[in-house]
Amino acid sequence: MEMPIPNAxxxxxxxxxxxxxxxxxxxxxVIDAPEEVRAYECDALTAYRCPPLAAVLPSSTQEVxxxxxxxxxxxxxxxxxGAGTSLAGGALPTADSVILxxxxxxxxxxxxxxxxxxxxxxxxxxxxxxxxxxxEAFFYAPDPSSQxxxxxxxxxxxxxxxxxxxxxxxxxxxxxxxxxxxxxxTVVEIGxxxxxxxxxxxxxxxxxxxxxxxxxxxxxxRILPKPEGARPVLIGYDSNEVAGECVSDIIKAGVLPVAxxxxxxxxxxxxxxxxxxxxxxxxxxxxxxxxxSEAEIDAQLGVISQIARKHNPVELRESKSAEESARIWLGxxxxxxxxxxxxxxxCLDGTIPVSALPLVLRRIGEMSKEYGLDVGNVFHAGDGNxxxxxxxxxNKPGDLExxxxxxxxxxxxxxxxxxxxxxxxxxxxxxxxxMGSQFTGPDMAAxxxxxxxxxPKWLLNPAKxxxxxxxxxxxxxxx
Amino acid sequence: xxSPVDEQDxxxxxxGAGGPLRIVGGGTRPVGRPVAGEVLSVAGLSGxxxxxxxxxxxxxxxxxxxxxxxxxxxxxxxxxxxxxxxxRGLLGTSGEPTIGGVVxxxxxxxxxxxxxxxxxxxxxxxxxxxxxxxxxxxxxVMKNVTGYDLVKLMAGSYxxxxxxxxxxxxxxxxxxxxxxxxxxGLSNADxxxxxxxxxxxxxEVSGAAHSPAGMDGHPVTMLRLEGFAxxxxxRAGKLRELLADYGDISVETDPDKVLAGWNWVRxxxxxxxxAGDVWRVSVKPSDGPEIAARAGGDVLMDWxxxxxxxxxxxxxxxxxxxxxFSGHATLIRASEETRARLPVFQPEPAPVAALTEGLRRQFDxxxxxxxxxxxxxxx
Numbered sequence: 125m126e127m128p129i130p131n132a133x134x135x136x137x138x139x140x141x142x143x144x145x146x147x148x149x150x151x152x153x154v155i156d157a158p159e160e161v162r163a164y165e166c167d168a169l170t171a172y173r174c175p176p177l178a179a180v181l182p183s184s185t186q187e188v189x190x191x192x193x194x195x196x197x198x199x200x201x202x203x204x205x206g207a208g209t210s211l212a213g214g215a216l217p218t219a220d221s222v223i224l225x226x227x228x229x230x231x232x233x234x235x236x237x238x239x240x241x242x243x244x245x246x247x248x249x250x251x252x253x254x255x256x257x258x259x260e261a262f263f264y265a266p267d268p269s270s271q272x273x274x275x276x277x278x279x280x281x282x283x284x285x286x287x288x289x290x291x292x293x294x295x296x297x298x299x300x301x302x303x304x305x306x307x308x309x310t311v312v313e314i315g316x317x318x319x320x321x322x323x324x325x326x327x328x329x330x331x332x333x334x335x336x337x338x339x340x341x342x343x344x345x346r347i348l349p350k351p352e353g354a355r356p357v358l359i360g361y362d363s364n365e366v367a368g369e370c371v372s373d374i375i376k377a378g379v380l381p382v383a384x385x386x387x388x389x390x391x392x393x394x395x396x397x398x399x400x401x402x403x404x405x406x407x408x409x410x411x412x413x414x415x416x417s418e419a420e421i422d423a424q425l426g427v428i429s430q431i432a433r434k435h436n437p438v439e440l441r442e443s444k445s446a447e448e449s450a451r452i453w454l455g456x457x458x459x460x461x462x463x464x465x466x467x468x469x470x471c472l473d474g475t476i477p478v479s480a481l482p483l484v485l486r487r488i489g490e491m492s493k494e495y496g497l498d499v500g501n502v503f504h505a506g507d508g509n510x511x512x513x514x515x516x517x518x519n520k521p522g523d524l525e526x527x528x529x530x531x532x533x534x535x536x537x538x539x540x541x542x543x544x545x546x547x548x549x550x551x552x553x554x555x556x557x558x559m560g561s562q563f564t565g566p567d568m569a570a571x572x573x574x575x576x577x578x579x580p581k582w583l584l585n586p587a588k589x590x591x592x593x594x595x596x597x598x599x600x601x602x603x
Numbered sequence: 604x605x606s607p608v609d610e611q612d613x614x615x616x617x618x619g620a621g622g623p624l625r626i627v628g629g630g631t632r633p634v635g636r637p638v639a640g641e642v643l644s645v646a647g648l649s650g651x652x653x654x655x656x657x658x659x660x661x662x663x664x665x666x667x668x669x670x671x672x673x674x675x676x677x678x679x680x681x682x683x684x685x686x687x688x689x690x691r692g693l694l695g696t697s698g699e700p701t702i703g704g705v706v707x708x709x710x711x712x713x714x715x716x717x718x719x720x721x722x723x724x725x726x727x728x729x730x731x732x733x734x735x736x737x738x739x740x741x742x743x744v745m746k747n748v749t750g751y752d753l754v755k756l757m758a759g760s761y762x763x764x765x766x767x768x769x770x771x772x773x774x775x776x777x778x779x780x781x782x783x784x785x786x787x788g789l790s791n792a793d794x795x796x797x798x799x800x801x802x803x804x805x806x807e808v809s810g811a812a813h814s815p816a817g818m819d820g821h822p823v824t825m826l827r828l829e830g831f832a833x834x835x836x837x838r839a840g841k842l843r844e845l846l847a848d849y850g851d852i853s854v855e856t857d858p859d860k861v862l863a864g865w866n867w868v869r870x871x872x873x874x875x876x877x878a879g880d881v882w883r884v885s886v887k888p889s890d891g892p893e894i895a896a897r898a899g900g901d902v903l904m905d906w907x908x909x910x911x912x913x914x915x916x917x918x919x920x921x922x923x924x925x926x927x928f929s930g931h932a933t934l935i936r937a938s939e940e941t942r943a944r945l946p947v948f949q950p951e952p953a954p955v956a957a958l959t960e961g962l963r964r965q966f967d968x969x970x971x972x973x974x975x976x977x978x979x980x981x982x
Contacts, residue, residue: 236889238796238799238803239799239887239888239889240799262803282748283748283752285746285748289746293719293723294746294748296723296752296755297719297723306954311954312955313952314955316929316930317887317929318887318929318931319716319720319885319906319910320709320711320715320720320722321709321759321931322885322930322932322933322948322949323948323977323978324763324959324962324977325709325755325756325759325760326756326955326958326959327755328722328752328754328755328756328758329751329752329753329755329756331752349803349804349805350805351805371657372657372658375656375657375658375659375776376656376657376679376776377776378680378776378778378779379776380776417834419833419837420833420837423834475744475745475747476744477658477660477744478657478658479655479658504746507744507745507746508658508744509744542743543742543744544742544744544747544749545749546749547744547746547747547748548748549748550748551750555749559749559750563749566737567738567739568750569736570732570738570740570753571751571753573962573965573966574751574962574965575751576961577958577961577962577965578958589750
């Protein structure tokens with residue numbers, strides 16, 4: 125992975141920069157010893173590592189502003205970091221950068237059930253947002269699978285999704301406002317407890333900007349009343365095409381499930397060996413979950429099962445109890461772990477139009493043979509968000525490169541059939557160099573112009589999202 | 604008048620423009636500071652380009668009549684989730700609202716509280732920026748975080764950042780039936796409290812509005828339920844139990860009457876044909892009653908109290924009457940003179956205004972796209 129050459133004048137000024145940071149923050153909030161900064165050398169995309177110049181752990185918006193002002197003065201790149209769970213390398217440092225971690229900022233600032241929002245510091249973990257309101261039977265809807273660990277800051281940066289977004293939307297649909305610090309230290313308030321923007325929708329472009337426009341320190345999030353209950357049905361088919369048709373028919377029938385999950389045979393086999401959830405050995409497996417009262421759930425599952433039966437399933441199992449629901453979800457929830465037992469894996473998240481599902485799965489199968497690497501598919505089928513898991517051996521020379529080439533081919537295929545490179549993980553550095561397959565030069569220029577406005581010196585989260593040659597050309601033209 | 608028929612044409616029209624352009628779709632929403640300039644009509648870019656009911660997605664050219672989009676969806680028992688309001692009655696305009704106009708103004712309706720705004724259903728755009736360059740952002744799939752989200756930025760930008768040429772939405776299944784729980788005679792404060800209670804329940808309320816003077820002239824609070832018949836009946840019963848303390852409760856189950864009642868709210872029918880200016884104020888729902896009190900005059904509250912429509916005497920600077928509040932007030936209907944004198948959109952704090960102005964300069968460096976319609980430095 126090509127990264128920019130570190131700024132030599134920043135590297136040589138390390139002592140002064142660190143001294144200024146230490147003067148602005150409590151002593152234990154600045155980390156600069158080489159053996160300690162190593163803890164920040166990568167995120168969950170562990171294939172790429174680079175220790176930063178230093179790391180800071182501020183405790184307030186004011187401290188974040190102080191750090192950014194110093195870094196802005198000194199021309200030091202800053203890499204914001206939530207919990208470091210990015211699968212796309214969104215928090216990968218450069219050697220001349222300061223990591224700005226928000227982990228110490230994890231307080232709940234305000235809960236308001238009448239107005240259905242919670243205001244938190246951005247370092248709070250996703251699951252603990254729900255944890256703060258579940259006593260009152262509320263929850264925070266976006267549920268990325270890393271929700272136990274991932275921070276709201278990172279969720280906002282990547283516009284994270286989850287399994288339940290067919291009904292509840294992704295982060296951007298549940299974010300009402302932010303307090304954000306710009307690279308020059310200016311603090312801005314965007315949005316609030318009210319709905320929608322009074323002028324341009326800045327919140328809309330901040331969410332999903334991968335930490336390149338500002339550092340979000342506080343967030344106002346929409347919370348929702350918990351449904352009375354939820355139960356899934358498990359449906360097995362002998363063909364991916366038929367499973368795809370079933371998904372489409374369910375949607376057309378007017379039922380809006382809260383989740384429709386899809387697993388293919390390699391994934392079913394791996395999870396069976398690992399978790400023994402009692403899944404049928406078939407080509408494609410669907411888990412469809414609905415919400416409501418007991419009677420409402422029965423009625424919706426009845427409609428879904430009726431549709432599913434028309435397509436001759438090899439197995440159809442409606443959950444009647446919490447235990448049965450847990451058993452149906454067990455395999456799906458352990459899918460990643462199961463694949464990880466077999467080998468190292470790379471997880472992609474390209475999205476496709478649901479109608480292209482059979483074609484894309486067939487092509488992935490063919491490419492798997494060409495590359496000689498196994499792949500399993502788990503899939504948010506209702507919204508077309510794929511998760512191909514490519515297995516490789518990190519200790520085998522050349523395997524990672526082969527896996528990356530295979531992954532790139534899958535993502536280009538997603539774009540070709542009308543989809544996109546990433547549905548919920550973000551571009552980061554992982555998909556940076558593929559942006560040209562989805563966007564033209566002018567498409568990317570329009571995005572980079574937003575960056576020019578928020579961070580004119582391009583110091584925030586450098587070398588991500590846009591191919592280096594593209595961003596360098598844009599900046600030299602702008603200058 | 605410039606009337607491009609495709610995106611290429613549109614690009615050339617913008618690139619070749621010698622001065623300001625006033626961008627028009629169906630011309631049914633003359634909102635904003637009056638713009639003097641050559642009219643650029645997008646109505647020629649029309650037609651549904653792709654509709655996949657099984658994937659809940661539709662793509663249409665920006666000038667496509669909203670009615671055509673809604674009819675295509677209805678034929679497959681689907682709908683736009685955000686229930687766009689029709690401003691013709693309120694503004695006294697005629698013509699055919701376009702889907703691009705809906706996006707440019709980020710127009711939503713009562714279902715906003717449950718299904719999100721127009722910007723939340725919008726999954727892709729194509730537009731031509733102020734240089735005449737065609738740009739794509741987002742796409743036709745409902746989960747997409749590839750690059751920055753200019754889709755949201757374009758929604759509600761009133762043509763000031765670019766001229767939309769194509770828009771894509773995720774849609775929802777239609778509903779089997781609908782019902783409305785009605786609470787009679789509540790004060791604004793009690794109404795908002797009742798609506799908060801309903802919206803905080805698991806019974807999936809898809810509309811929560813209050814009028815101090817309902818269709819029959821008395822205060823009425825409306826809570827809408829939509830879905831399968833048995834489920835709607837069940838939830839209506841649950842809401843009656845939940846709100847028993849609020850007195851006089853009834854349930855309207857005639858779907859046509861329910862639809863008419865919610866169109867009355869959506870399109871702000873109580874203010875149709877009445878003299879005065881109309882403001883739209885978005886606040887935290889529990890602030891709604893105080894906003895209504897400070898506004899004086901007639902109000903209609905939607906979004907559980909979070910959206911206050913206010914009818915005030917012509918030329919009133921409502922923001923002066925409201926004082927400091929958290930949220931925003933937009934002047935939707937007033938004379939050209941008033942809209943030139945008072946900021947139509949809520950003035951922003953300096954650092955935010957600087958970002959907004961920076962974006963406008965980047966996307967429209969010649970300041971020719973609906974200049975100053977939303978306010979800003981060129982005033």
